[in-house]
Amino acid sequence: MSPIDQESFSAIQSELTPGESILWAAKPNNSVIFHREDVFLIPFSLLWGGFAIFWEAGVAGLWDNFMKHSGPSYFMMLWGIPFIVVGQYLIWGRFVYAGWKKRRTYYAVTNRRVLVIQDGWKRLMSSAYLDTLPTMIKVGGSNGIGTLRFAPSEPAWSSRRGGFGTWDAMAVGDVPVFTDIDDLDSVYRLVSDQRERLKEATKFGS
Numbered sequence: 001m002s003p004i005d006q007e008s009f010s011a012i013q014s015e016l017t018p019g020e021s022i023l024w025a026a027k028p029n030n031s032v033i034f035h036r037e038d039v040f041l042i043p044f045s046l047l048w049g050g051f052a053i054f055w056e057a058g059v060a061g062l063w064d065n066f067m068k069h070s071g072p073s074y075f076m077m078l079w080g081i082p083f084i085v086v087g088q089y090l091i092w093g094r095f096v097y098a099g100w101k102k103r104r105t106y107y108a109v110t111n112r113r114v115l116v117i118q119d120g121w122k123r124l125m126s127s128a129y130l131d132t133l134p135t136m137i138k139v140g141g142s143n144g145i146g147t148l149r150f151a152p153s154e155p156a157w158s159s160r161r162g163g164f165g166t167w168d169a170m171a172v173g174d175v176p177v178f179t180d181i182d183d184l185d186s187v188y189r190l191v192s193d194q195r196e197r198l199k200e201a202t203k204f205g206s
Helices: 006-013 038-059 074-102 184-205
Strands: 022-026 105-110 113-119 123-129 137-140 146-149 177-181
Touching: 006 022, 006 105, 006 113, 022 184, 038 074, 105 177, 105 184, 113 177, 137 184, 146 184, 177 184
Parallel strands: none
Antiparallel strands: 022 105, 105 113, 113 123, 137 146, 146 177
16 A cells, blocks of 8 residues: 555644544545546537537527528527536536646545545535445456545435536545545555454444
């Protein structure tokens, strides 16, 4: 497993409770990484963006040689601009935004919890105690990079993630998610072993 990232350690240290210690801390891999949701998201974004550009070109009068128009419709041109902007965000802007968030996102496994800290437009923190995690889902990992979820993935338009769900891969939800981490298998084993250790301690302590 990679050594503890000092920048992540410093960002998370203030969130620790008395007696809590960091076992692993890191930032997400900053490369552009496609997820299985992109099988749907990419075609949809291309369809949206392509139609928005086609619409804007049509109302601007670029198709007058093929369609009987009296000239450009300035109102409809203005109406179409937000759709073009949204389309460009869906096609490529969301990857730029995800990269910006990745540089400000920190993950940690402690002797008690899993934590996500994000210092974006505002500081966000999500944590869960290891012995209460509902599940562990490992996604990817063929090249050592992948995502570790501690709850089932949410639908694309989930209201609990700002209404965008999987459109924002780096959104911080109610339950932590380690998105695009290096050494996925090692982190998975660390969390699993620590969770079992805590359950055994609780069993013998009761």
